[in-house]
Amino acid sequence: MQTNLLCTKTNAKSIKMSNEIDHAQLCLKLNAVAQKRDKQAFTVLFKFFAPKILRIARGKFPNEAQANEVVQETMSNVWRKAHLFNADKGAATTWVYTVMRNVTFDMLRKIKGNKEDNLSDDIWPIAESMVSEDDCYDDHLAQDNLLNVIDSLPEAQREVVKGFYFMEMSQEQLAIKLNLPLGTIKSRLRLALAKLKVQLGEDHD
């Protein structure tokens, strides 16, 4: 298989703030793991993803052992399910995110409800979790990409929206990080959301 030709770039370019993720490289490594069981390639993936997964998991699980388990489970699934990754359908980051989100969902359900029903793969099937870029829906505003709309926000609001929605920081955390009063964060977020709703068209209700 011509793996390197299959590696698509993600469309999510506009969130990048400075460092670019090397999507082509991650994709090559993931394909190497899938096709050659390449341990070296896996190590590269591990070093890229594991610290980030750990940090994200620590935000969701107070217990350190559970956060470690998310890393272990997610990366283990990456090793054992890499052959299900389809580079035609999206970036390696999207695929690994899906794996991590599913592991997290099942673990939280297990901890909260003591249910080991592992529903995540039915809700978000790993093998088909990404929509091919061929699927175009010209007739809908969604085409105009949420991110373009976010990028049209004034800088101050954009920063808060990205921090809150994409980096999952709380309003309090954002206030500290951006060194602004909590009230300012709240009002910027409110203003930004009002604008987004107008632009995206709240035709849903």
Place this chain on the structure above:
Amino acid sequence: MIKHHPTFELLKSFVDGELPASLSAGIAIHADMCPTCQHQIAQLTEQVAEANFEFEETFLDRFIVDEGEDIADMPAISFEQMIDNITSTDELVEPEVKTPKQVTFNEQSYVLPTALNNMQFSKTANIGKLSRARIQLDEDEIHTSLLHIAPGGGVPEHTHKGFELTLLLEGSFDDENGHYEKGDFIMLSGDHQHHPVSTEGCLCYTVANDALHFTQGINKLLNPIGSFIY
């Protein structure tokens, strides 16, 4: 044609994995029938993934001052050991082959959405033209069910204290606000009152976090069994 969709906020929480299983499954089922929402979910997932994994080197570094520890070097977790552990097996995980399940209401059988494949159902209970099978997700006050309305049946006018999601799996129904068809994702809050009637019959996936409250005449007598339906 599908006219009712989850809000942007719901889709975002869905992508983040932060909704309860009941609502997550509802959105997954809707998206299976709705290319527009499916596309939006794919885009959101891509964006959230990108943001999650660029996180460390970029955005956060501009703000973090108390970074005395390198996360990878912490004694609690040895990455090297984890890599060896994981790669010590060559076993591959093949995706489960999903065989659609069927349910039968009123001698009519329906194929269930695959999102419900591994959920446990209680025995079906019937009142008049309504049949309900509770889905056992154990989410405290959130109740999830399959609700079947036989042709000509309906739910008496009611309101709810919390939210009520009705997702049409088959058939159609009408209420004061309009006509609903297969795939419609109808999320109502406590402010709404409605009285759904189904002429041709329908099967719905319902999620509610409180009992129904019947508001009209003789049906008020039904209030003690409001929790029966949704």
